[in-house]
Every structure is written in structure tokens, then in C-alpha cells.
Amino acid sequence: MGIKRRHSLTYKQTLVTVMTVFVIGLAISFYQIAVDLKQERLRVDQMVNQVLHVLKSPAAQAAFNLDNSLAQQVVNGLFDYPPVLQVEIRDDVGGLLAMAHRSRVDSSMRWLADILVGNTKVYQLPLKWSERVTPVGVVTVSVDPYLVTLGFFDRARLVLLFSIVQILVLALLLSIIFYVTLTKPLMKTAASFDAINPADNTGARITMPPGHEGDEIGLLVDKGNRVFEEYRQHIWQQEEAEAELNRLRNLLSNVVDSMPSALICVDVDFRVIQWNRQAEQVTGIAATQAAGQNLTSVFPRLAQEMGHIRGAIHKGLSSHDQRLKFTEEDAVRLYDVTIYPLTTNGIDGAVIRVDDVTELVRIEEMMIQSEKMLSVGGLAAGMAHEINNPLAGILQNIQVMQNRIQGDLPGNIKAAEACGTTIESVAQYLAERKVYDMIERIREYGKRAAKIVDNMLSFSRKSSRQMEPHDMIGLMEQSLELATNDYSLEGGLDFRQIEIIRDYDKDLPPVCCEASQIQQVLFNLLKNGAQAMAEHRGSAGGSRFILRIRGDSRSVRLEIEDNGVGVPEDQVKRIFEPFFTTKPIGVGTGLGLSVSYFIIKENYGGDLFVEPVPSGGACFILQLPCG
Ligand SMILES: Nc1ncnc2c1ncn2[C@@H]1O[C@H](COP(=O)(O)OP(=O)(O)O)[C@@H](O)[C@H]1O
Ligand SMILES: [Mg+2]
Known part of the structure; x- marks a missing residue:
């Protein structure tokens, strides 16, 4: 920490002191000179008056007698004195008896002398002679005060010179004293201030310059130390508060972020x-x-x-x-x-x-949907029960009817004859009127209705007795076999033309289930997939299934992915509803998926849903718990 010399305390103190001393010293010197000057003036007056007094009698005598030579002697006597510039003696009527004159000596100090003691000083002495009342003449002496006071000027110069030397010596001494006693300890103290970092906690203190314990510097050091101490305390408290604030801020932002x-x-x-x-x-x-x-x-x-x-x-x-x-x-x-x-x-x-809330809404909708399906399922099962008995009656009676119009049964032949006709003509009539065909169609429709009713009944059929652990890969392969051999597959598609990619996990846990039910579900899914792919391409060419089975200790997930038409977004929720079908009457009943859904959900507590395949097609996912 550097201070310019001009700003240093030593310089300032010395300057102020020296200026003060200089002014006071100069004032004293001038006062001395002034007193000296006054005395010098008096001395000149005295001296001239004394000389005039000595020469008064001879001068008066010369004036009284109008003696020019005596007057000249007196004048010469006075003129011997160098400061005298001019001397003249005149008689009482102003006649000049004698005079002497010389020019003023020139000097560099002349101007000062002219100011201080005057240009020329003139003394006049009227000359008296014994009892005469009026003066008999007058002596006039002009004196150059400069020459008289030459000594004074020398003294004044000496006094001034001495004062200046005195002041310079004093300035030097004072500088040293001030430096040693004030500036140096202060600079040391300042350096000690500098060396302390108030933020560190080492407890460092400002060093006391030796010998200054009780004075102002000591006081300054003590105060400084106390301020540092308070400052440290303050910093410490502030750090504590900041740490607390940060902790709270973190807590708050964690809460908000979580x-x-x-x-x-x-x-x-x-x-x-x-x-x-x-x-x-x-x-x-x-x-x-x-x-x-x-x-x-x-x-x-x-x-x-x-x-x-x-x-x-x-x-x-x-x-x-x-x-x-x-x-x-x-x-x-x-x-x-x-x-x-x-x-x-x-x-x-x-x-x-x-x-x-997208997910929440989706789950809500799913729940509503499954509630709806459960109630529709219950309704369908109830209806199926009611329809089942009359339907069985119809089918049974058709069977009997068919038996009774056959030509080769003895009972029929006998009954025809009893009615006055032959069984052949009855058969001919029935064939002519296509009654055989009608009865056959009634039987077919009846069987179809019975199949639907049977499916509908499975909505209420709870888990069966034969729950056993089964290997899912085995069930998948059996269902595939079943579908391949099922020539009743509508739409004329051939399962053997479909490429099948298998992606099965190894070491899958067995799932406790009734094999026929899971087979039924898988068969439904495979059949739907095959139909969707046939619809897409008009034939099974280029069609392929990807069958995946994944599993962990808790559940097994079966995926059947096809590259068929896919399920339109707006139908995703509806396809699991009973009787929802997009297929023509006679091809689809709309029961395959709903029955499968109920089997998986109700009997196994599993899940069945569909996901779209980005490249086209649908992926049906079946999840079954292992327990
Ligand atoms: N793999 C699939 N690809 C495209 N649509 C499908 C698929 N599986 C089912 N569907 C749609 O779901 C509807 C219902 O299927 P489902 O319950 O099996 O009845 P069905 O097959 O008798 O129509 C089908 O009509 C069809 O529109
Ligand atoms: Mg189907």
C-alpha cells in the first residue's frame, strides 16, 4: 500500500510546521528589523544634531560676521562626513555664505533604502548670536540616509539568512522526527491491517507497534482488532444464516421438484x-x-x-x-x-x-368400459340360459322331424300307408317343395344359434376344476396346430401360407390354468389375426405372425402380432364388447374377443388388450399371472 510522498503525514506535518515557523520567524525577524530601523533613524538624527550642535557656534559666528572663509571651513568640516550630500550656510537675508555638494552614491539596495529610510533627509539649524533675538543665518544639511543605515541593511540580511537556515534545519529535523514517531508506526500498522483477512477464522490480530500501547496509534490498533473481531462474528453469523437459507431453499425446491x-x-x-x-x-x-x-x-x-x-x-x-x-x-x-x-x-x-391426467382418464375409461362389458356379459349369459332350453327343444324336434320323413324307416312307411299314400310320394312332394332343404337349413341355423349360446354361456362360466400348471409355449403351439387344421376358417384363407416368427423366452414359468380355455383364447386371437391379414391382402400371401412369449416370476406375457388391417383408433375400446363385429353376417359373431376377454379377466385375473403396430397391423397382448 503506497502513499505518495506529497500525501504522507510526515510531509504534511513538516510542511505545516515549517510554514508556521517560517511565518512566525519571518514576522519576528521583520519586527527586529523594524525596531532596528527605528533606532537607526534616531541614531542618524542624533548624530547629525550632535555635529550641528558642535558646529553651531563657528557657523553662527561666520554668519554674523558674514565671514565666507569661516563659513567654508564649517561647511568643509561637515562635508567630511560621507553621508552628507549637501551643506550650505546662509545669512539672515538668505545670502549664501558657503556650500558644498556631492552626488548620491548608487547601489542595488537603493530602492529599498528609499522606501524604508527615505530619499534625502534635510536638517536645518537657525544660527543664534549672543543677545540677538532673530537668527543671524541658517545651516542646511542634506544627508543620504542610505549611507548612514548601510550597517542596518547588512544586519537585516544576516537576520533573514539566519532565519531561513534555521527553518531549513528545523524542517529536516521535524521530518525525521515525524517519520520515526508517526509515519513509520502508522505504515507498519497499515501493513498489519493489510495482512489480515477478516473472512478467515484464524483469529489473526493487528500487531501493536512497540512503545505505542498507550497512545493514539495503540488506540487505533485496539479499535481495529475489535472491529475485525466483530466483523468475523458477523461473517460467521451470516454464513450460518446463509447455510440455513440454502438448506431451506434446497428443501423447498426438492419438495416442489418432487x-x-x-x-x-x-x-x-x-x-x-x-x-x-x-x-x-x-x-x-x-x-x-x-x-x-x-x-x-x-x-x-x-x-x-x-x-x-x-x-x-x-x-x-x-x-x-x-x-x-x-x-x-x-x-x-x-x-x-x-x-x-x-x-x-x-x-x-x-x-x-x-x-x-391423460393416463388417469384412460384408466377411468377402461374401468368404465370393463364395468360395461361385465354387465353386458352378465346380460348375455342370462339371455343365453333362457334361449338354451327352447333352442335345444327346436334342435331335438328337427332331428325327430328329419327321422320321420326318411323313406326307409318301417314306422314311416306304415304311417304313410295308413294315411292312404306312400312314403315315396310324400318324399317326392317334400323334395318338390324343397322341405328337406328348409329343414336342413333350420337345423344349421339352430346349430349356429346353439354355438352362439354356448359362447354366451361362457361369460358366466367360472374357473373350472382342471386348473393345472401348463407350459405356455406348448399351449401356443397346440393352438397354432388347431388353427392350421381348422378348415372351417371362413374367408377361404389358408393358415399354412402364413409365415410364423417365434420369439419365445427360455425358462418361462408354468402358468396355472385350464388348457382348453387358454387354447380357446389363443385360437380366437390367431383366427382374428388370420382374418385381418386376409382382409388386408385379399389372400394370405405376405402375411406373417410374430408370436412372442415373455415371462418373469410374477407373470407371463403372450403377444400375437399380425400385419393385417389393424384396429382403427375409434374401435379399440369396442372390439372387446360382445357382439361387436366388423365382419359380414355369418362370418363374424362378435363374440370371439369378448369371450376371450372374460375368460382372461374373470377366470385368471389377467389382462387382454390390443396395441397398434406402427408398420400396420395389430398386436394382441395377453397377460397371465403365474400364481
Ligand atoms: N387381429 C385383428 N386385426 C384387426 N381387427 C381385429 C383383429 N381381431 C379382432 N378384430 C376386430 O374385432 C372385431 C371383433 O372380433 P371378435 O370378437 O373376434 O368377433 P368376430 O371375429 O366374430 O368379428 C372384429 O370384427 C374385428 O373388427
Ligand atoms: Mg373373431
């Missing part, structure tokens, strides 16, 4: 002041980027909520909007948006909570 909702705070100008992790995820914008930005520029989807945000800020109103639709990358997602005023001293902004 919330599953996007939480956003804006100030009264709609600028973002809080942006939690969920908000980062929903928008893909980091909190650091969002801070200070206008809400609509970082979360444009909230533009429709600006009215409510304004209401919260200006009127303190809260709002809760449910199931708002935001389109994101072609997918529609649903959000609940809650807005409430942010109040501290007054209203400082608004808090916006955005919850993604």
Missing part, C-alpha cells in the same frame, strides 16, 4: 419466477431458460388460460379447469389446470399447477 404436477409461478407481468422439474419435462425447457421469460413464450399451450391467470392476479380469483386438450406431436394429451393467486404482502403473481 411434485408430480408442473408447478409454475409468474409475477404480475406474467414473467416466470418458478419452474419446477415437472414443468421442465412437460415443456422440454430448462428452469434456467424459462426464468424471467413471458409465460406464453415458454408454455404456449397455456395461452388459453391467460384470462384465468389475469383473474388470479388482478382479482385474487382461483380457477380449476379439467381435461384441457393439448395436442403434442399429433397426440392429444389431457391436462387439469389449477390457477390461484400468489399472495405474500399483496398479490405478487399467480401459481399455475398443470397435471397431466
Whole structure:
């Protein structure tokens, strides 16, 4: 820490002292000189008067007698004295008896002498002679005061010179003294101040310059140490407070970040002041980027909520909007948006909570759907029960009817003859009127209805007795075999032309189930897939199934993926409903998936759903718990 010499205390103190001493010294010197000057003037007067007094008698005598030579002698006598410039003696009527004159000596100090002691000093002495009342003449002497006071000027110069030397010596001494006693210890103390870092906790203190314990420097050091101590204490308290503040801030931001909702705070100008992790995820914008930005520029989807945000800020109103639709990358997602005023001293902004409820809504809808299916399933089963008995009666009677119109049974031949006809003509008539065909068709329709009723009955058929552990790969392969050999597959498709890719996990756990039920489900799914692929291509060419079986200790997941027409988005929920079919009458009953769904859900507590295949087609997923 350097101080310019001009600003140093030594310099300032010395300068002030020396200036003071200089002024005082000069004043004293001038006073001395002035006193000296006054005395010098008096001395000149005295001296001239004394000389005039001595020469008074001879001069008076010369004037009285008008003796020119005596007068000249007196004049010469006076003129011997060098300061005398001019001497003249005149008689009482002004006649000049004698005179002498010389020029003034020139000198560099002459101007000063002229100011201080005057230019020329003239003395006049009237000359008296014995009893005469009036003077008999007059002596006039002009003196050059400069020459008289030459000694004075020498003395004055000496006095001034001495004063200056004295002051210079004093300045030097004072500089040294001030430096040693003041500047040096102060500089040391300052260096000691510099060496201390108030922020470190070593307890370092300013060193006391030796011998200054009781004086002002000591006081300064003591005060400095005390200030440092208080400052350290203060810093320590501040650090504690900051640590506590940071801890609370962390806690708060962790709490806010762990919330599953996007939480956003804006100030009264709609600028973002809080942006939690969920908000980062929903928008893909980091909190650091969002801070200070206008809400609509970082979360444009909230533009429709600006009215409510304004209401919260200006009127303190809260709002809760449910199931708002935001389109994101072609997918529609649903959000609940809650807005409430942010109040501290007054209203400082608004808090916006955005919850993604897409999944929740989906689950809700699924639950409603499965409830609906359960009730429809129950209804169908009830109806099937009621229809089952009359249908059995119809089928049985048809069977009997067919028996009774056959030509070769003795009972029939006898009954015809009894009626006066032959069984042949009856047969001929029935054939002619196509009654055989009609009866056969009634039987076929009846059997078909019986098959539907049987399917419908399985809605209420609970788990059966033969629950045993089964290997899922085995069941899948058996179902495949069944489908391959099922020539009743409608639509003329041939299972053997379908490429089958198998992707089975090894070491799959066995699943406790009734083999025929799972086979029925898998058969339904395979049959649907084959039909969807045939529909897609008009034939089974290029069709392929990917069959996957994955499993862990808790469940086994079977996937049947086809490359068929796929399930349109709006039908995904409906395909599991009983009697929902897109196939022509006679081809589809709309019961395959619903029966499968009920078997898996009701009998096994598993799950059956469909997922779209991006390249086209549908993937039916069957999940079965292992237990
Ligand atoms: N793999 C599939 N690909 C495309 N659509 C399918 C598939 N499986 C089922 N579906 C659709 O689901 C409907 C219902 O199927 P399902 O219950 O088996 O009845 P059905 O096969 O008698 O029509 C079908 O009509 C069809 O529209
Ligand atoms: Mg089907």
C-alpha cells in the first residue's frame, strides 16, 4: 500500500510546521528589523544634531560676521562626513555664505533604502548670536540616509539568512522526527491491517507497534482488532444464516421438484419466477431458460388460460379447469389446470399447477368400459340360459322331424300307408317343395344359434376344476396346430401360407390354468389375426405372425402380432364388447374377443388388450399371472 510522498503525514506535518515557523520567524525577524530601523533613524538624527550642535557656534559666528572663509571651513568640516550630500550656510537675508555638494552614491539596495529610510533627509539649524533675538543665518544639511543605515541593511540580511537556515534545519529535523514517531508506526500498522483477512477464522490480530500501547496509534490498533473481531462474528453469523437459507431453499425446491404436477409461478407481468422439474419435462425447457421469460413464450399451450391467470392476479380469483386438450406431436394429451393467486404482502403473481391426467382418464375409461362389458356379459349369459332350453327343444324336434320323413324307416312307411299314400310320394312332394332343404337349413341355423349360446354361456362360466400348471409355449403351439387344421376358417384363407416368427423366452414359468380355455383364447386371437391379414391382402400371401412369449416370476406375457388391417383408433375400446363385429353376417359373431376377454379377466385375473403396430397391423397382448 503506497502513499505518495506529497500525501504522507510526515510531509504534511513538516510542511505545516515549517510554514508556521517560517511565518512566525519571518514576522519576528521583520519586527527586529523594524525596531532596528527605528533606532537607526534616531541614531542618524542624533548624530547629525550632535555635529550641528558642535558646529553651531563657528557657523553662527561666520554668519554674523558674514565671514565666507569661516563659513567654508564649517561647511568643509561637515562635508567630511560621507553621508552628507549637501551643506550650505546662509545669512539672515538668505545670502549664501558657503556650500558644498556631492552626488548620491548608487547601489542595488537603493530602492529599498528609499522606501524604508527615505530619499534625502534635510536638517536645518537657525544660527543664534549672543543677545540677538532673530537668527543671524541658517545651516542646511542634506544627508543620504542610505549611507548612514548601510550597517542596518547588512544586519537585516544576516537576520533573514539566519532565519531561513534555521527553518531549513528545523524542517529536516521535524521530518525525521515525524517519520520515526508517526509515519513509520502508522505504515507498519497499515501493513498489519493489510495482512489480515477478516473472512478467515484464524483469529489473526493487528500487531501493536512497540512503545505505542498507550497512545493514539495503540488506540487505533485496539479499535481495529475489535472491529475485525466483530466483523468475523458477523461473517460467521451470516454464513450460518446463509447455510440455513440454502438448506431451506434446497428443501423447498426438492419438495416442489418432487411434485408430480408442473408447478409454475409468474409475477404480475406474467414473467416466470418458478419452474419446477415437472414443468421442465412437460415443456422440454430448462428452469434456467424459462426464468424471467413471458409465460406464453415458454408454455404456449397455456395461452388459453391467460384470462384465468389475469383473474388470479388482478382479482385474487382461483380457477380449476379439467381435461384441457393439448395436442403434442399429433397426440392429444389431457391436462387439469389449477390457477390461484400468489399472495405474500399483496398479490405478487399467480401459481399455475398443470397435471397431466391423460393416463388417469384412460384408466377411468377402461374401468368404465370393463364395468360395461361385465354387465353386458352378465346380460348375455342370462339371455343365453333362457334361449338354451327352447333352442335345444327346436334342435331335438328337427332331428325327430328329419327321422320321420326318411323313406326307409318301417314306422314311416306304415304311417304313410295308413294315411292312404306312400312314403315315396310324400318324399317326392317334400323334395318338390324343397322341405328337406328348409329343414336342413333350420337345423344349421339352430346349430349356429346353439354355438352362439354356448359362447354366451361362457361369460358366466367360472374357473373350472382342471386348473393345472401348463407350459405356455406348448399351449401356443397346440393352438397354432388347431388353427392350421381348422378348415372351417371362413374367408377361404389358408393358415399354412402364413409365415410364423417365434420369439419365445427360455425358462418361462408354468402358468396355472385350464388348457382348453387358454387354447380357446389363443385360437380366437390367431383366427382374428388370420382374418385381418386376409382382409388386408385379399389372400394370405405376405402375411406373417410374430408370436412372442415373455415371462418373469410374477407373470407371463403372450403377444400375437399380425400385419393385417389393424384396429382403427375409434374401435379399440369396442372390439372387446360382445357382439361387436366388423365382419359380414355369418362370418363374424362378435363374440370371439369378448369371450376371450372374460375368460382372461374373470377366470385368471389377467389382462387382454390390443396395441397398434406402427408398420400396420395389430398386436394382441395377453397377460397371465403365474400364481
Ligand atoms: N387381429 C385383428 N386385426 C384387426 N381387427 C381385429 C383383429 N381381431 C379382432 N378384430 C376386430 O374385432 C372385431 C371383433 O372380433 P371378435 O370378437 O373376434 O368377433 P368376430 O371375429 O366374430 O368379428 C372384429 O370384427 C374385428 O373388427
Ligand atoms: Mg373373431
